[in-house]
Amino acid sequence: MKISSFVLLVISLAIILLIAPSDVKAVETIKLIPTDNHHIMELNSNQPYVAGFDVYTPDLETFKGATRATAITVSFPSTNTSHFPSGSWLGGGMFVQGQGSHLKFVDYAFYTMLVLDAAGNLFLDVGMHQTGEEASLHRPTEQLVYAYTWRVLGIDPATPITLCARLDLEGCVHYSVSASGSNVTLPPISVTDFPGCEAILRWFYVGNRIVGPFPFSRYVQYFQFGVVSSTSISNNYWSVDLKNPRLLKYNKNEWELVENAWSIEGDISYLDWSWMWGGCLYHGVSAQYYQNPLENPYEVVFFYNGQTLPSGTVLWQNENPNFTINTTDFSDSSRLLSEVFGTRALFLLIWISMILGIPDKMHNVWDLKHENQQKDKSSRAR
DSSP: OHHHHHHHHHHHHHHHHHHSOOOSOOOOOOEEEEESOOOOOOBSSSOBEEEEEEOSSTTSOOEEEEEEEEEEEEEOTTOOGGGSOTTOEEEEEEEEEEEBSSSTTEEEEEEEEEEEETTOOEEEEEEEEEEEOOBTTBOOEEEEEEEEEEEEESSOTTSOEEEEEEEOTTSEEEEEEEETTEEEEOOOEEGGGSTTOTTBOSSEEEEEEEESSTTSOEEEESEEEEEEESSOOOSSSOEEEEEEEEEEETTSSOEEEOOEEEEEETTSOBSSSSOBBSOBOOTTEEEEEETBEESOTTEEEEEESSOOOOTTOEEEEOOOTTOOOOTTSSOHHHHHHHHHHHHHHHHHHHHHHHHTTOOGGGGSHHHHHHHHHHHHHHHHHO
16 A cells, blocks of 8 residues: 555656646757858957967967867856947957968968847857068058858857867868857868968967067967957946867867966057057956956956056966966066057167167067066065
């Protein structure tokens, strides 16, 4: 009798669970709908831009090498697009450089980003520019080779979405989007099928490089991740969260996180000698990052609060055998100097110092500041 009652109770509970509505939220499913409503990441334009970049060594002179793919996780927390300027859009994503093998001074600028427009619509935008650097007999050139856009449906913009771009050995770029257990892989785009792009090298570049003759040198950051908008969105109704920027090692099927990241503004965000992502400072946009106050050592949140984030701010610095400085090396005085005079003025000041006989190694602002700190420490030691 007791056994029969127990079996009846189990059957009754099973029926109740099947009939009763579930409180468990369904997994969000991403749907991508092609559209011609493109949001182009421009070069050397009036688009405001601020980003983090992969730092391989603190002198910013080390070419890290090649990577097969890049990825980043993007979301728009605490964002109310009804306060965006009419017709404007806000994008967050990753920006990486490729190069040509036969034609010198030819590079490729790949962008992959999520975009929110003023109507609250979410998009995926990918594209590639071909650039020609300025040389003795060549003026700088640029053309948008391709741009594709998809309307993103089925997911809230505040949900973290992972973007991935991979360049294979056939010269095809593979894009994918994933979130909440849902993944969409897009048809590959054959870069080598576009006229003039046949000689592209089959990998992305990462690391840093100082290019051009001193005192006109420029700092090139091959892998950047940040925010851009069609026009400045100067209110505190938005934020863009970028997490876990990572690279797929060229000779290994293994992802590695960007272990060290600094900030860069759009007026010096060079991807080669002549061309910059965006082109303008994002005035009034600041950031939260590791220990300020974020706990994730691979995350930055950009937002508007009226304070402009100085270029060279250390966003995070994790263990890396190639790194020997600490987070205080980019001092507050250097940040203030960068904000007041701007990078171009800094180069002019350095050039004047060279004429006055100050040692050549002072051409690097970061080395100059580090040297002064070492002298101060020595003086205190005496």
